[in-house]
Amino acid sequence: MGSKPILHRDDPSAEPLVGNIKVTRDDWLNVAMDVLVSDGVEQVKVLNLAEQMAVSRSSFYWYFKSRQDLLDALLSKWQATNTAGLIAQTELPAESITGAVCNLFHCVVDPALFDTALDFAVRDWARRSGTVRRMLDQSDTQRLNALTDMFLRYGYARVEAETRARVLYYMQIGYDLAQLYEPINQRLSFVRHYLFVFTGVHPREEEVEAFQSFARGFWEGRQR
Structure with a gap:
């Protein structure tokens, strides 16, 4: 520092x-x-x-009041940013399940919606604190429930909705943890295929293009 x-x-x-x-x-x-x-x-x-x-x-x-008061405030800010941000994205209206997952993908791009580095910092913190571990487990459950509800709204049976929610959520955590740093164009070229794998539905081309445009615009804007 x-x-x-x-x-x-x-x-x-x-x-x-x-x-x-x-x-x-x-x-x-x-x-x-x-x-x-x-x-x-x-x-x-x-x-x-x-x-x-x-x-x-x-x-x-x-x-x-104390250092612990500050740490509690950090956890509150994490929950307000990451858990609340992810849940809000799952609740946005969309014409199809693939459009709904594209809304969720915005969290991958925009740290204002979901701060990946902060999430990993809290996960590391949870290894040292039982209290933080319990808060993280509760947060993970809330996120998974929101993703499950998202799939349920588009007609999936509950067991399939829960399974797809877990595949989507845990895949993204692992993907970020791997820190692949792949080129943007390469990553975006897989979007339509990821959408099909996650949902079992072929996405509409306009959904894919809209998300790709958002992601490129955001990343290019941050590089200026």
């Missing part, structure tokens, strides 16, 4: 700085999230975070 402050000032709804206040609660959370993802929960320490932001650690206690 570098010595320069890591502040996220790009949110127009962020808390304003008033008087002698140099950082906000969101700043502490954002830097703590960065450290959690890059270095693990053991390095999420008040002094470490204060040094990252070049502020006194005493200001931490304006916003949090």
Whole structure:
């Protein structure tokens, strides 16, 4: 980690700085999230975070009662970002099951909907904490239930819906964990085939093209 402050000032709804206040609660959370993802929960320490932001650690206690209070806030933010984001995508309207899965695929592309690095950081954290393990298990169950409900809405029998939900969910976790870094065009060339494997239904060409256009536009925009 570098010595320069890591502040996220790009949110127009962020808390304003008033008087002698140099950082906000969101700043502490954002830097703590960065450290959690890059270095693990053991390095999420008040002094470490204060040094990252070049502020006194005493200001931490304006916003949090303790380090545990901060860790609880990180878990709440993870759930609000990843679990809630994934479930929301499964509930979006679509004319077909393949269109619904394309909606879900947006989570793979946009970290604002689902932050993969954060999810892996929490999974690593769960290996060291029974409390976090229980929260992760609950979150995984909620996500799988949402995916199962998505398949059920398109007429799948329950056992098939549950099976396809698991195949889709666990395949994506494994895919991300493998960190293949394959070229974008190569990855997108498999979209229609993935959709068929996951659903048993051939996707409409316009669904495939719409998702490919979204993904290319997003990735190209991030490279500018």
